[in-house]
Amino acid sequence: MEKLNFADRLVVLDTETTGINPQDGHRIIEIGCVEMVKRRLTGKRFHTYLNPDREIDEGAVAVHGITSAFLQDKPHFADVVDDFLAFIRGAQLVIHNAPFDVGFINHELARQSSALGKVDQYSQVFDTLSYARKKHPGQRNSLDALCKRYNIDNSHRELHGALLDAEILADVFLLMTGGQSSLLDVDPSESAAAALAASVSQLPTDRPRLKVIACQEDELAAHQSRLEAIQKDSGACQWLVAGEDNR
Structure with missing residues (x-):
């Protein structure tokens, strides 16, 4: 069309x-x-x-x-x-x-x-x-x-x-x-934004810092292997491309 x-x-x-x-x-x-x-x-x-x-x-x-x-x-x-x-x-x-x-x-x-x-x-x-x-x-x-x-x-x-x-x-x-x-007679973008704002819960300011858990080497290797398999099967893996672009 x-x-x-x-x-x-x-x-x-x-x-x-x-x-x-x-x-x-x-x-x-x-x-x-x-x-x-x-x-x-x-x-x-x-x-x-x-x-x-x-x-x-x-x-x-x-x-x-x-x-x-x-x-x-x-x-x-x-x-x-x-x-x-x-x-x-x-x-x-x-x-x-x-x-x-x-x-x-x-x-x-x-x-x-x-x-x-x-x-x-x-x-x-x-x-x-x-x-x-x-x-x-x-x-x-x-x-x-x-x-x-x-x-x-x-x-x-x-x-x-x-x-x-x-x-x-x-x-x-x-x-x-x-x-x-x-x-x-309401701007849909305004009403949608208001609804989204009303639905978001505010996090307390005195909460403890979030704990960051890093990936293990074997997990990173498994992830990379999976991306390479996708690349091989499809000819294009966007995650690999994005990774190259961000290096």
Whole structure:
């Protein structure tokens, strides 16, 4: 696997749509984002439902459960685009199957104005599906499959939802790319150091001096013989090398 380099500020993003292909006139109907800074959730979110001014495919409703009637009084993309771009600007976006979501967002931006540009002018993008396929080749790598693989409880996910899926993806991302010590707003190195300090017993200052027992000549000879046998069998004995370096 390639070495991973992430920005300090990440935005985990998901969308729900009226259908599969924006080129067929399909639109975004929900955007959900959660923010992480230095791999810790900050509690900041961007979430909105959107009125697409069109019907939603029955197949899409079966996936996310969002109906046209529910969206009638919701804002249009034009109403939220400035706030949305401000939220993702300068962050690295974490998206599962990024080409799908980015394609829809770029389509919505183009509908407003060509001057708005595309997503990659505001943020870098990390596709967790592409990464999962490299990390787990030949296996299922849907969000549900990854939750099962990494023991993440998603039993509350009966239907897809942009904000819920973004929150779940944040947990998957942290475990899949190296783990997370704590989601609390605490520096893990500080908490670990404090725990270590608390666990160390202080030796009394008035204790007697420790007795040093030197090795006997036959013990040193046996040790050297063992190192030479390791050297012969493996072709490289680091203890012998270290011993030569320290002479």
